[in-house]
Amino acid sequence: MTDAAPLPEPLAEIREEFLALPERERLQLLLEFSRELPGLPPRYESAPGLLEAVEECQSPVRAFAEVDGDVVHFYATAPQEAPTTRGFASILAQGLSGLSPQQVLDVPDDFPLMIGLTRAVSPLRLNGMAGMLTRAKRQVREQLAA
Amino acid sequence: MPAPTDPTPRLAEYAHPERLVTTSWLAENLDTPGLVVVESDEDVLLYETGHIPGAVKIDWHTDLLQPVERDYLDGAGFADLLASRGISRDTTIVLYGDKNNWWAAYTAWVFTLFGHEDVRLLDGGRNLWVAEGRELTTDVPSPARGDYPVVERDDRTFRAFKEDVLAHLGNGPLVDIRSPQEFSGERLHIPDYPEEGVLRGGHIPSARNVPWATAVAEDGTYKPRAELEAIYQEGGLGLTAGDSVITYCRIGERSSHTWFALRYLLGIDDVRNYDGSWTEWGNAVRVPIVAGAEPGEAPASVKQQQAA
Numbered sequence: 001m002t003d004a005a006p007l008p009e010p011l012a013e014i015r016e017e018f019l020a021l022p023e024r025e026r027l028q029l030l031l032e033f034s035r036e037l038p039g040l041p042p043r044y045e046s047a048p049g050l051l052e053a054v055e056e057c058q059s060p061v062r063a064f065a066e067v068d069g070d071v072v073h074f075y076a077t078a079p080q081e082a083p084t085t086r087g088f089a090s091i092l093a094q095g096l097s098g099l100s101p102q103q104v105l106d107v108p109d110d111f112p113l114m115i116g117l118t119r120a121v122s123p124l125r126l127n128g129m130a131g132m133l134t135r136a137k138r139q140v141r142e143q144l145a146a
Numbered sequence: 147m148p149a150p151t152d153p154t155p156r157l158a159e160y161a162h163p164e165r166l167v168t169t170s171w172l173a174e175n176l177d178t179p180g181l182v183v184v185e186s187d188e189d190v191l192l193y194e195t196g197h198i199p200g201a202v203k204i205d206w207h208t209d210l211l212q213p214v215e216r217d218y219l220d221g222a223g224f225a226d227l228l229a230s231r232g233i234s235r236d237t238t239i240v241l242y243g244d245k246n247n248w249w250a251a252y253t254a255w256v257f258t259l260f261g262h263e264d265v266r267l268l269d270g271g272r273n274l275w276v277a278e279g280r281e282l283t284t285d286v287p288s289p290a291r292g293d294y295p296v297v298e299r300d301d302r303t304f305r306a307f308k309e310d311v312l313a314h315l316g317n318g319p320l321v322d323i324r325s326p327q328e329f330s331g332e333r334l335h336i337p338d339y340p341e342e343g344v345l346r347g348g349h350i351p352s353a354r355n356v357p358w359a360t361a362v363a364e365d366g367t368y369k370p371r372a373e374l375e376a377i378y379q380e381g382g383l384g385l386t387a388g389d390s391v392i393t394y395c396r397i398g399e400r401s402s403h404t405w406f407a408l409r410y411l412l413g414i415d416d417v418r419n420y421d422g423s424w425t426e427w428g429n430a431v432r433v434p435i436v437a438g439a440e441p442g443e444a445p446a447s448v449k450q451q452q453a454a
Contacts, residue, residue, distance in 0.1 A: 031191050081244060081276075083191040121190050122207035 232289025
């Protein structure tokens, strides 16, 4: 792999925000992100096809990356009792929305490990965000191919 | 000096009624001296969104597990952790958490490895407390440091390692508490959720599949003793009080929930939890595996070794 392109601005800002904090306070920032997760647009609220049910050990999260012309929108929803999952989804909603499809595809797969949460949250839990990112990229690719 | 036992008649039927408390008992006993409430969740942020007044947080990933080796903290680490939460050796601990107390039961199990005497579970867990509209707070307590001795972890009585499971094959019951799809090997991992990563699907030969949720009622509380007996003992799995039993799941948390039921609610003395569980067994070289819905038999080679 060649040197990765620099992170798109919104993701780079999120990364800086986390890294600027001492480790323990990063959880609070993640909690703030979880509170900022925007609701789904009505047209997705009732679309069961978007729900990828995840059984056991993971909180149910519905997420969808929508390609609208040159721009990607990332929508996600997760239950209130899963604030970590909501926080991850919110980071991606704020960090991916507005990027071009190619920019989304170029986001490093290990972005979740770049924001200083490995010790405060644990790598295993961060896999949840990596999964959401992988899925978003797949959805973008599918829409570009359609 | 342990806190009094919850006198609720429903609990009195269990083999060890002192191990469970009801939400109403806890609400009335939050200020009991010598009692500390501990929240343990799958979600690392849930405690921060609101918790039972006075409760402290212990996280399985970041507090109980070592960061490098796959093992639990040592005696000194444990003493420091508990003291920092205001817990002393004689403190009554009441654990609760999300996901039907999976992680609370897991934490209770780890505490038991260190021989903490009085560890109780809040029956119904966090969900029931919230569903009943009981008080939550975001105030994080700053307890005075507890006085906790350094005790060596006992890895023999309630914990099983892979070698123990191999030696157990053909000699005693194994309970696999994962979903039927994980048991059969049909499902290895969750699509797009690169999780712990397991190479092989199926179950440990001779294991019987009783998903953890079988043990709970709709509100997340444990089923009454007679129902648990019908599931795990006569008429069900056929476990007897004298059996040596091993439970496992994927990483040992859901099986802690069943371990607790077998050990304390049904009173089976010898129940060990195999925390390596499927993430170890399904990746290990040259261990026997059975695919499909049937338990399968312990391999002859294992039996011969034991007979020799």
